[in-house]
Amino acid sequence: MAKQNLSEQLDQMVEALITRPAVARRQREPKAKAQLQALARIAGELRGLPREDFKARLKADLERRTTMGSKPAVATETRQTATAYLCVKNAAAAIEFYKKVFGATEIMRLVGPEARIGHAEIRIGNSSIYLSDEHPEFGSISPQTLGGTSVKMNLSVPDVDAVAARAVEAGGKMVRPVQDQFYGERSGQFEDPFGQVWMISTTIEQLSAEELQRRVDEMTKQGAFTQAERKPDEKATPAVRPIPEGFHTLTPYLAVNGAARLIDFLKEGFGAVEKFRVGKPGGKLIMHAEMRIGDSVLELADASEEFGARLLGNILHVEDADAVYQRALKAGATSLFAPTEQPWGDREAGVKDTAGNHWNITAIRKTGHRTDDTRAILPYLSLVGAAEFVEFTKRAFGAEETFMLKAPDGKVVHARLRIGDSILALGEAANEGAAMPGALHMYIGDVDSVYAAAVREGVKVLRPLREESYGDRAAVLQDAFGNWWFPSTHVKDAQF
Amino acid sequence: MKAPAQDAGERRLVEAAQKDPRRFAELYENNFARVYAYVVRRLRNREEAQDLTAEVFHQALANLGRFEWRGLPFSAWLIRIASNAIADRWKLAAREHGNPSPGEPSSKDVSPEEIEQRARLFRLVETLPNDQRRVIEMRFAQEKSINEIARELGRTDGAIKQLQFRGLESLRSQFEVSARQSTASKSAGKAGRLNG
Numbered sequence: 001m002a003k004q005n006l007s008e009q010l011d012q013m014v015e016a017l018i019t020r021p022a023v024a025r026r027q028r029e030p031k032a033k034a035q036l037q038a039l040a041r042i043a044g045e046l047r048g049l050p051r052e053d054f055k056a057r058l059k060a061d062l063e064r065r066t067t068m069g070s071k072p073a074v075a076t077e078t079r080q081t082a083t084a085y086l087c088v089k090n091a092a093a094a095i096e097f098y099k100k101v102f103g104a105t106e107i108m109r110l111v112g113p114e115a116r117i118g119h120a121e122i123r124i125g126n127s128s129i130y131l132s133d134e135h136p137e138f139g140s141i142s143p144q145t146l147g148g149t150s151v152k153m154n155l156s157v158p159d160v161d162a163v164a165a166r167a168v169e170a171g172g173k174m175v176r177p178v179q180d181q182f183y184g185e186r187s188g189q190f191e192d193p194f195g196q197v198w199m200i201s202t203t204i205e206q207l208s209a210e211e212l213q214r215r216v217d218e219m220t221k222q223g224a225f226t227q228a229e230r231k232p233d234e235k236a237t238p239a240v241r242p243i244p245e246g247f248h249t250l251t252p253y254l255a256v257n258g259a260a261r262l263i264d265f266l267k268e269g270f271g272a273v274e275k276f277r278v279g280k281p282g283g284k285l286i287m288h289a290e291m292r293i294g295d296s297v298l299e300l301a302d303a304s305e306e307f308g309a310r311l312l313g314n315i316l317h318v319e320d321a322d323a324v325y326q327r328a329l330k331a332g333a334t335s336l337f338a339p340t341e342q343p344w345g346d347r348e349a350g351v352k353d354t355a356g357n358h359w360n361i362t363a364i365r366k367t368g369h370r371t372d373d374t375r376a377i378l379p380y381l382s383l384v385g386a387a388e389f390v391e392f393t394k395r396a397f398g399a400e401e402t403f404m405l406k407a408p409d410g411k412v413v414h415a416r417l418r419i420g421d422s423i424l425a426l427g428e429a430a431n432e433g434a435a436m437p438g439a440l441h442m443y444i445g446d447v448d449s450v451y452a453a454a455v456r457e458g459v460k461v462l463r464p465l466r467e468e469s470y471g472d473r474a475a476v477l478q479d480a481f482g483n484w485w486f487p488s489t490h491v492k493d494a495q496f
Numbered sequence: 497m498k499a500p501a502q503d504a505g506e507r508r509l510v511e512a513a514q515k516d517p518r519r520f521a522e523l524y525e526n527n528f529a530r531v532y533a534y535v536v537r538r539l540r541n542r543e544e545a546q547d548l549t550a551e552v553f554h555q556a557l558a559n560l561g562r563f564e565w566r567g568l569p570f571s572a573w574l575i576r577i578a579s580n581a582i583a584d585r586w587k588l589a590a591r592e593h594g595n596p597s598p599g600e601p602s603s604k605d606v607s608p609e610e611i612e613q614r615a616r617l618f619r620l621v622e623t624l625p626n627d628q629r630r631v632i633e634m635r636f637a638q639e640k641s642i643n644e645i646a647r648e649l650g651r652t653d654g655a656i657k658q659l660q661f662r663g664l665e666s667l668r669s670q671f672e673v674s675a676r677q678s679t680a681s682k683s684a685g686k687a688g689r690l691n692g
Contacts, residue, residue, distance in 0.1 A: 007654075007661035011642060014660065018639055039664045042671065045617050046636040046664075048536040050546060055528055058550050062524060062557055066517040092626065114648050115630060282651050 006036065013040045017047060053111045060108035060121070084153060086131040087140040088194040091117035094131060097192060098122055101166045102155065104129075124155065136466065143195030145469050147492045152189070152197045160186050160202040167192070167200075180204060182215050243443040244490045246275075247297055249420025252379040253439040253486065254300040255310040256355035259286035261332075262300060265354045266291050269331035270316065270324065272298070280304075294376030299441055307462075307476070310484060312438035313358040313380035315425060321363040325349035328361070358436065373423050381426040382436040383481045386412035389426065392479060393417055396457040397442070397450060399424075420444060437482035447473050447489035454479075454487065467491065507565055520557050523570060528553075529615035530571045535578050537606050537614065542637070548585070552578045575611070620670050628663035631656055 013036065088094045091109075098104040102124045109120035116133040123129075134142040143149035157163045164178045171193040178188030178200075187201030207215075243249070256262055263286075266272035275297070276290040285302040292298075293316070303309040318324045322339045328351045329335060336350030336358065345366040351359050360380065364370045383389050387410065393399035402423065403416035411428040418424075419442065429435035444450050451465045454477055462484070463476035474488035506526075513519040531552055536545035555577050556563075563573055621632055630649065634640045640648075646656045 007657040010661050010664065011657045014635065015642075018636070038668055039661070042617070042664050042668045043636070045614055046621070046632065046667075048540065048542055048545060049618060049621060049633065049637040050532055050536075050542065050549075051637045052633045054546050055532075058528075058553060059521060059524055061550070062553055063518070063521055065554070065557060066520055096626075115634070282655060 006033075010036055010039055010043075014043050017043055053109055056106060056108040057110070063107070080127060083127075084129050084151070086129060086153075086196055087134055087142050088131060088196065089134050089142045089144050090194065091120055091131050091133040094192070094194045094196075095120060095122060097170055097172075097194070098124065098129075100170050101163060101172065101192075102157075125157075129153075141467075145467065146195075147471065149195060149197055152199050154199045154201070157200055157202055160188060160200050163200050164188050164190065167198070172198075182219060183207065183212060242445040242489045242491075246292070247441075247443050248375070248422045249443055250379060250422035250424055251297050251299055251441040251443070252312050252314060252377060253310070253441050253484070254298065254312055254355065254357055255303045255307050255439060256300060256357070257303055257309055258355050259289060259300050259302040260284060262353060262355045262357075263289060263291065265328075265331050265333065266293070266298070269328035269333055269351075269353070270359075296375045296377035298377060307484070309355075310439040311355065311357045311436060313360070313382055313436050315360045315362055315378040315380050317362055317364060317374060317376050317378065319363060321347045321349050321361045324361050325351065328353075328359070333359075373418070373421065375422075378423060378425050379438060379440060381424065381438050381481075381483060382429040382434060383426060383483075384429050384432055384435045385481055386415065386426050386428040389479070389481045389483075390415055390417065392457060392481070393419065393424075396454040396459070396479075435482070437484075439484040439486070441486045441488065443488050443490065445489060447475070447487050450487045451475050451477075454485070459485070503567075503569070506570055510560075510563060510565065510570055514560055514563070517557065517560065520560065523556075524553060527571050527574055529618045530611055531574050531578055533614035533618060534575050534606055534611045535582070537610065538578075538582050548578065548581055551581055555581070617667065617671055620667055623670075624663055624666060628659050628666065631659040632663040632667075635660055 017040070086094070095104070095106055095109070099106070099122075104122040104124045107121040107123055107128065110118045112118040116135065118132055118135070120131050121128055122131065132140060134140055134145060136145070155163075160178050164174065167190045168174060172190040174188060174190045175197065176189040178186060180186050181201075184203060184205035184207040185201040186204045187199060189197060189199045191197050254262070263272075263274060263277070267274065270293050272291040272293045274289065275292050276288070278287050278289070279285065280287045280302065286300070288299065288301050290297055290299050301307075316324070325335075325339050332354045333351035336352055337348075339347055339349040339361075342348050347363045347365060349361045351361065353359060358380075364374070381389070387406070390399070390401065390404075390412065394401075397419050399417040399419045401415065402418050403414070405413045405415065407413050407428075412426065414425065414427050416423050416425050424440070442450075447465065455461065457479075459477040459479050461475065462478055465473065465475040465487075467473050471490060471492045472488040473491050474486055477485045477487065479485065509519065509522055509526075513523055528549075532545065532549045535548050535552070536542065539545045539548065552574060556574055563570075621629060624632060627649075631645060634645045634648070635642075642653050642656050642660070645651075646653045649656070651659075
């Protein structure tokens with residue numbers, strides 16, 4: 001608390017220094033603590049600090065002059081024809097890593113908006129390498145986002161073991177240990193913390209082409225290369241399921257205020273199990289969480305500036321509606337309606353959870369009502385224009401009607417649609433205020449064609465189709481009825 | 497103020513750069529902070545100081561062949577170029593405004609100790625832990641508000657204020673250490689001379 005207070009007081013002094021330097025100089029707060037005054041003096045000295053990129057830019061500029069001014073032969077010698085251009089997440093950290101591990105020198109860096117490095121040049125030995133931060137909007141994507149790289153960097157170094165040791169110490173992972181190779185080099189391979197793969201080698205024997213061929217022939221005879229193909233560190237990437245383990249085509253996504261509280265409610269009230277949770281940086285807010293209730297997954301997150309709150313109605317299939325209803329109330333839900341025998345034979349109760357989502361707690365009594373695709377959670381959309389919505393889902397997502405009950409005026413009372421292996425329930429909202437469009441995560445095998453079809457149907461693209469760091473190729477769409485759709489194909493297993 | 501070994505090292509560097517201008521980069525690295533510290537102290541404006549610092553090094557590079565070693569540090573030569581360039585600027589400004597006696601705000605000369613101190617502080621900023629360095633740089637060099645920095649870095653205002661506090665605190669403590677060391681080495685040098 002005291003520290004908080006100090007940093008606050010210090011900032012007021014800094015703010016004055018920056019915005020009203022003359023005034024600040026006159027009124028050196030005499031009351032401030034000696035510690036703060038010492039810091040304010042340092043702050044005063046820092047006014048006029050050059051911009052971080054200025055020094056590097058001027059250096060690059062001077063170097064350009066020195067190389068241009070000298071003989072042209074020298075210029076072509078120092079300017080290599082081909083230069084690797086690495087794209088990384090956190091280029092500033094990568095530059096530090098390369099300095100530490102390879103003894104790289106920074107030639108220049110250009111810092112753009114959001115402090116992202118738009119372009120930087122470093123020098124390792126006699127070679128230049130360019131690098132930049134990730135800029136997905138310009139198609140610059142890092143290996144971490146792509147989940148791998150197809151290009152390896154090769155470095156000839158004087159002492160391969162020393163470089164490997166420094167690499168590991170600085171957070172690199174050895175992909176192939178350093179060892180003597182038949183082709184006259186001692187070499188190894190490591191992956192740096194930014195996903196770039198480096199082959200490092202030191203020449204240990206000078207071999208003629210003939211000698212090299214002789215060794216290859218000898219080793220081929222011994223079957224060395226067929227074995228080498230099956231080296232454990234080169235195992236093929238297993239093909240991933242387009243729908244990740246445990247998921248179905250449709251998964252309800254709740255964007256709420258108070259996600260952590262909702263998670264607790266789902267556990268206590270509905271016996272949900274938390275499978276996964278990742279927080280937003282620097283706070284208690286949840287970026288993404290996955291809960292399992294019976295055979296269904298439910299995803300949720302705290303609402304953000306980009307994606308505001310989006311509540312959803314759900315039908316929760318249970319054995320004992322009364323017991324679950326009571327548990328839910330105890331866990332903090334409010335009652336929408338007490339357990340009731342419905343004319344169609346099921347016993348149902350309604351609650352609103354801590355975030356405001358509706359749950360219709362249903363115990364199916366009639367055997368015919370339970371089908372093969374009845375799962376614990378059935379998402380329910382209450383929409384204005386439900387009949388048009390049904391037609392839209394058929395065209396955009398290839399939905400099939402499995403149940404349709406219409407009122408005499410043509411409005412949908414209750415409908416069920418099948419999309420992939422999942423069922424979606426919906427009905428016409430009593431009025432605009434009662435409408436409750438939702439958010440649905442949709443896993444399909446070929447997201448590109450679904451995306452194209454949806455765009456043809458006039459959906460609004462909230463986030464274009466792209467490969468996300470968590471291993472999905474995904475987009476965010478909003479249909480004309482206010483629902484959000486996250487069509488996705490799982491393309492690789494990745495750490496979130 | 498400098499040990500003879502350092503002098504010899506600098507002299508070799510200057511001579512190497514006179515033969516091969518590509519070696520000028522090392523002289524630049526060693527003297528950037530000093531020149532900039534001097535210029536910004538005189539001009540009190542970042543943009544102008546950056547412009548003029550660039551001008552000084554370009555002039556130095558172009559005239560490197562004329563530099564003669566007379567036992568003064570290379571930085572003294574650079575500071576003289578800077579001082580002349582600043583004077584030229586003021587003369588020019590005075591002519592343009594038709595003012596015969598320009599009100600140059602800080603015409604009194606800056607002491608070498610003061611330049612050295614500020615240069616040391618600027619160099620210390622470069623050695624701060626990444627997140628502290630970024631906040632200090634955005635706050636003082638880019639003059640951004642706490643809230644702007646918080647939004648750019650995806651942190652809370654409170655976290656940025658903390659980083660600013662910690663950054664200034666580590667600069668202060670390191671600054672004092674390096675100041676002590678430089679006084680210590682100075683007195684050690686004196687003692688050495690007296691004994692020798």
